Amino acid sequence: MYKEFIIFLILLVFIVFIIVRRFHNKLKRLEENYQCLDKNFHLEKNLTIELEKRIEEEVNKNKQKDHMLVQQSRLASMGEMMASIGHQWRQPLNNLSLLIQDVSEAQEFEELNDQYINRFTNESMVLIKHMSRTINDFRKFYLPNKEKAVFSLSESIEDALSIFSLSLKNHNIHVQFEYRGQQRVYGFQNEFIQVILNIFMNAKDAFVNHNIENRKLSIKINEDELFYMTEIIDTGGGIESSLLDKIFEPYFTTRQNGTGLGLYMTKVILENMHGNIKAENTGSGARFLLFIPKLAAAGIPESA
Template sequence: MSNTTYNFRKFDRVNNAECSFSVSDSIEEALSIFISSIKNHDIHVDFEYRGLQMVYGFPTVFSQIILHILINVRETFDTNNISNRKLKIQISNDKDFIVVEFTDNAGGIDPALISKLSEPYFTTKEHGTGNGLYITKLYIEKMNGFFKVQNTEDGSRFILSVPKVLS
C-alpha cells in the first residue's frame, strides 16, 4: 500500500514541461499505479518492457493518458461482463514514430460510435464527462502524434503514435 501511495504521489506531480522521455517508463509508471485495480478485476496484462523508446513531449500527461486508457478498458470489461480479461500492450517502431497499442478482449465498440469517441463531451458511460479520449487526442496531437481507436475480432485497440527522438 505504501508503495502504491508513493507511486501515486510521484505520478501526481505536475510537470507540464516538454522533454524527452521513455514510453516504456511511462507505461510502467501507469501500470504501477493501477496494479491493484488490475488484480482486483482479474485483468491479465501482457506487456514486455522494451527499453528506452524515447519520444519528446509531456511525460506526466502521457502517463495520465495511459492510466485513462487502462480505466476505460477496466470499465468496459465490467460493463460487458467479460471473463478471461486480457489486455495486451505492444510498443513498435516505424521510421518516425513510436507506436503503442492497447488491445483488449472486452467486446469492442459500436462501429457507429468509434468516430465520435474523441469528440468533446461525447460519452457512452452513464456518468462520464466525455472528455477523456478527447483530451487524449489533443495531447497526443500536441506532441505531433496521432490517436486512433479501432475494433478487433473480440475487442478494441487504442493506438498512440508519437514521434520518436532522433539520435
Template structure:
C-alpha cells in the same frame, strides 16, 4: 439628435480651410468632428482621440496623406481605424497608391454631400461590424481558454483519484504487515521474547515497510509533475512506470497487463514523458473499467487482458493498447474524443480521451485513434521518433 458623446467620431485631415468647412457642414449634425491640418498633427490626434473613421487629404505640407496613412496602419493603436482618402487627384496610379497605403475608400474632389455621407456611413457600419466580430471572437477564445483550464484541472483531479486508489492497494499489504508486527511486540513483551535482537529486527522490518510506503508516495508525486520542455525518453520505461504503479490494483481485478516491444533496445520518442504517462494511465483505466463492466454483466468469464505493444515504424513510435473489454458502440466511436463524451454513463467524466488527444496531438505532434478489434477495443498512439538520443 443623439447626445454628442454618443456620436461616432470623425477626424478630418486637410490643410485647406474651405474643404474643412465644407465637410463640417455635411457631417456636423450626425458625427462628432475633430480636425487636423497636417499629417503630423493627424497622427497625434488619432492616437489621442481614437476616432472611428478618418477623412484624409493626400497633398499636404510636411507629410503627405500616403505616408500619414502608412504610419497610422503601423501603429497598433490606430491600425484598425478606416481611412477614406479625399483628393482632387484623379490619376489611376495615385488612387491605387491610396489603397496600397491602407485606405478603404477614395472620394474625388469636388465631392457631393450625399456621396460623403453614404461612404462614411458604409465604412462606419463595416468598422463596427468588424469590431463586433473581433469582440465576439475574443470572448469565444477567452471562453474556450477557461473551459480548457477547467478540463485540465478536472483531468488532473480524475488522475489523482485513480492514483489514490492505487496507493491504497499498494499500501494495504505493508499496513497489514506493520499492524501484525506491532501486535506481536505486545505478545513478545508478555512472553519475554522482546529482547534487544527482537527489537532490532522489529525496527529494521518496520522501517523497510515505511520506506516502501514513502517511496510509493514520492513516485506518485513525481508522476503528477508536468514536463516543462520536450525531451527524448525511453517509452518502454515510461509505460512500465504506469503498469508497475497500478499492478496491485489490476491484479486485484484479475486483469493481466502485458507489455511487448519489437526491439531488444529501447525506443526513444520526443515529447513530454509525464504527460504521456497520464495518457497511458487513462487508457489502461478505461480498459480496466470496460473489462470489469463486461465481467459484471456476465459477458466475460476469463481473466481480463490488456496488451501494450510498442513498435518503431520509420520515423514514428507506435503504441497499440488493446483489451478484451467488449469494444465501443459505433455511435459513441464517432464523437469519442469530444469533451464530456463517455462510454461509462454516469460513472465517467468524459474528459479523459479529450485530454489524451489534446496531449498527444496538440502538445506532442502525434496522433491518437481508437477502433474495435475482436473482443474489445484498441487505441493506437503515434509519436515522432527522436533523431538523436
C-alpha cells in the same frame, strides 16, 4: 520669318506647358495613389497585427482550457488512484503493526537485545521506504509537467500499470506487456501516463459492462521510421461501429456517470506531442494505437 519663329516658339512653349501640366497631374495622381496604398498598407499591417494578437490570445485560451481539462480528467480518476494507494499501503501497515506488537512480547520475555533492535529497525525501514516510494510515485504523477522533456515510453507504461494495479487485480484483468529498450520520446511524461490510464479505465469499463470473463490487456511498442506506436488491445467486446468516429469528441460518453473527457484529453495530449491516436475493433475487443514521434523526428538529439 521672324514672325513664324515667334509663333513656333509660342506653340513650343504651349506644348511644353501642356506636357508639364499633364506630367504634373499624373505625378500628383501617382502621389495620391501612393499615399492611398501607403495608408492601406499601414491599415492592413495594423489589421494583421491585431489578427495575430487575437489568434495568439485564442491559442493561449485553448492551451489553458486543455490544461484545465487534463487536470479535470485526472481528478475524475483520483478516487481509483487513492484506492490503489490504500491497497499498496495495507500490507506494509499490517506488517508494521505486527512488528510493534512483537516488541511488547519481546520485552515481556526479555528478548530485547541489540540483535532484536537491529532486526526491528531494518524491517521497519524497509516497509516505510516502500510506503514512501508509493506516495512519491503518485505525487509525481499528479504534479503537472511545466516543460517538455525526454522520457521513456516503456517506463511510463510501467508506472501506469503500477498505479492501476489494484483495479487490475480487483477486476481480474491479466496484462501482457511486451517491450524492448527505452523508446525515448519528447513531451510531457505525466500526461502520457494519464493517456495510458484513460485507456486502461475504458478497457476496465468495457470488461465490466459486457460481463467479459476472459479479461486481457495486451501492450506492445512498435516503431517505423518516424514514430513509436504503442498498441493496447483489450478483449472487452469492442466499440460500436457507429461510435468509433465520436469517441474522441469532448464530453461524449456512453457511461452513466462519465465525464466524456478521458479519450478527448488523450487525443489532445498526444497532439500536443505532435502525435496521434487511432481506435479500431478487433475480433474480440478494441485496439488503440498511440503514435509519438521519435526524438530525431521531433528534432531532438538522441543524446538529450
